[in-house]
Amino acid sequence: MAHKSASIILPSEITSEALFHDRRAVLAMGLAGAALGAATPLTALADIPAERYKAARNARLSVTETANTFEEISGYNNFYEFGTDKSDPAANSRNFKPLPWNVTVDGECEVKGKFALEDLLAPQTLEERVYRMRCVEAWSMVIPWVGFPFAELLKRHKPTSKAKYVAFTTLNDPKQMPGQRERVLDWPYVEGLRMDEAMNPLTLLAVGVYGKALPNQCGAPLRLVVPWKYGFKGIKSIVRISFVEQQPRTSWSHAAPNEYGFYANVNPAVDHPRWSQATERRIGGSLLARRQATLPFNGYADQVADLYKGMDLRRNF
Secondary structure: OOOOOOOOOOHHHHOOHHHHHHHHHHHHHHOOOOOOOOOOOOOOHHHOOHHHHOOOEOHHHOOOOOOOOHHHHHHOOOOHHHOOOOOHHHHHOOOOOOOOOEEEEEEOEOOOEEEEHHHHHOOOOOEEEEEEEEOOOOEEEEEEEEEEEHHHHHHHHOEOOOOOEEEEEEOOOOOOOHHHHOOOOOOOOEEEEEHHHHHOOOOEEEEEEOOEEOOHHHOOOOEEEOOOEEHHHOOOOEEEEEEEOOOOOOHHHHHOOOOOOOOOEOOOOOOEOOEOOOEEEEOOOOOOOOOEEOOHHHHOHHHHHHHHOOOOOOOOO
């Protein structure tokens, strides 16, 4: 069983060990309140009934735009661990096994340790949020994520006053992730948020999409969603969450600091060195369709602009 802090009681500790191991996959994704009648251990997300991911929509934090189809969001992905072409993740992640899964929580927090995914998520109530998502290559999607606010995890793990940032790390497993056999990036993939960004109500830890478990190519079994930032901030297949005092290194700002900054806020007034960010094209539409104007903070300025009051958003890109 995964190591954990002694200051909390986990779901795995209130049932027999043998029964727990048969049921832990059913408990995965924080669905501890669902029926537990599994006859055999579940070892793949696809084995968990889809209805376990059907959560109530949070209308207050959802856009009203028409969502992309499941086929569109699962067939056009940036996930360099499985290849650099947009179709590579779907093709190369078929044998990836996201269960069982452990997440280490460490750094400047009171409750730390290595947690089985279902123990990490079990107290949470899942909800669906339809978010507008923007990629730095000037395309966008509208995606109905299923997950829970990152702020709820912060409450449970109690960061100390020294914690100014949250650092995230993706699984590093070249046997399962063929893209990691190439030195495209300095593996493992790492990302970070300022603490107030992590606490914002929009910041989500996602475990599903369209009422289904996250597909492997979308970051199964656990990924970050920060809708006012470019998509590369949405780190996938998370295995470590660290509360740190100093601004953490992030993969793309390390690889190409002149192109990708730590903040990665959607800003149509700041072009990428190789293309304009002033307009965007919705994935799934006709290539001849009229492009639409990119919105500051991806349309979420009312909720997040105050986080950056007084900052030079051209310099802090």
